Amino acid sequence: MPSPYIELDAGGRTVKVTNPDKIYFPAIGATKRELVEYYIAVGEGALRALRDRPTYLKRHPDGVLTEAIYQKRMPPKHPDWLQTVTIRFPSGRSADALRVTEVAAIAYCANLATIDFHPWPTRSDDVEHPDELRIDIDPQPGTGFDQAREVAFAVRDLLGELGLRGFPKTSGNRGIHINVRIEREWTFTEVRYAAIAFAREVERRVPHLATTAWWKEERGEKVFIDYNQNARDRTVASAYSVRARPEAPVSTxxxxxxxxxxxxxxxxxxxxxxxxxxxxxxxxxxxDESFSLAPLLDLYSEDGRGDLPYPPNYPKMPGEPKRVQPSKARPED
Incomplete structure (x- = not known):
């Protein structure tokens, strides 16, 4: 028997939803149909967050209690109207990722069991120069949303002093994301340096709350400001992205x-x-307005401490300190 399906209008294009009654979010009994209808309902906002960006898909074909398929490459078999863009990984390899150009693309991917959408901080016409600085406020064990909120207000104050405007959203879990639109003049490396400078200054202002320590064993019960979310190929869930948890929370x-x-x-x-x-x-x-990173890059240079570790799957980067967990480092490290 063929799978039952329904058809929904997504921005003027018809999208088929197969197995619409399949439960994806058991805590509230929300179905696959509700997932697709959700993305259509908030389509204007979801599209603004994803438009023309290389986007990764976090898929759960059997619901959020099952293991995710984190898909960076768009399958070769897809509708002619669905667009892709070539991106390059830190390894130097490349792939054709989803390029979101309309609400129907989001709905189509939701029908493929995409729960979370993870866009690059670049546009498809120039994937080498980010247009977004991402400030990821990530509570560690012993902390929660209340502490993240306090750090977020320290972030807001610093942004204001620098003449930058940040747009906050919940992460869909315990954290907070703050996005800043920037001019497309800097490389991933330079944007990451700016993120490091920003995070260090927040840490200096609220040392009892915030940390830039990359190694978990050094963070303690503080909120981590994840500067590495600005490195090439690192992504965070977009605004209006549903998160793969039983309660179907949304990054709002x-x-x-x-x-x-x-x-x-x-x-x-x-x-x-x-x-x-x-x-x-x-x-x-x-x-509406893009901002300069020059003040933060000046702050990075003036600080004098240099770079911080990259994620473990990255090749050794120029100027990066030794990437060794402190408790495992040998004396010569």
Whole structure:
């Protein structure tokens, strides 16, 4: 028997949804159909976050309790209207990743069981120069959203002093992401240096709360500011991305005014469309102005401490300190 399916309108294009009643999120009983309908309902905002960006797919064909398929390459067999873009990994290899150009592309991938969408911080016409600085505030064991929120306000204050505008969103778990639109003049390496400088300055201002320590054993009960999310091939879930958890939480844009009282658990696949219909996309102004990283790059140079470790799967990078976990380092390291 062929699988039952329905057809939905996604921005003027018909998208087929197979097995629409399959449960993907067991804690709330949300189905595959609800997932696709969610992305259509918030399509304007989701498209703004993903438009023209190389995008990775985090797929769970049998629901979020099963192992994910983290897909960087778009399958060769896909509709003619679905677009791709060639990207290069740190290893030097390349692949054709999804290039999101319309809401139907998001809905089509949701039908492939894509829960999370993970875009690059670049546009497809220039994948070598990011247009987004990403500040990832990641609570460590012993900390939670309340501590992340305190760090976020330190981030906001520093952004203001630097003349930058940040757009916050919940991560869909315990953290907070803040995106800053930047001019496309700097390489991945330079943007990462700017992120390091920014994170170090936040750490200096709230040392009891924030850390830039790459090694988990050195972080303690603090909130990690993950500067490496700005390295090539590293991605975070986009605004309006559902997260692969049983409660179907959503990485949701918020305003700075509402952040003091935000409860991230209130944002899920069923509540966010209602919020979106009422408020629209709270990140709708993110593309209005792009900012210079020059002040942060100056801060990086003036700091004098140089680079920090890259993720373990990266080749050794010029100027990088020894990539050795402190507890395992030999004296000569």
């Amino acid at each position: 844009p918020v305003t700075w005014d509402e952040l003091p009282t935000v409860d991230p658990s209130a944002f899920d696949i069923r509540t966010v469309p209602v919020r979106f219909a009422e408020l629209g996309d709270l990140h709708r102004e993110i593309d």
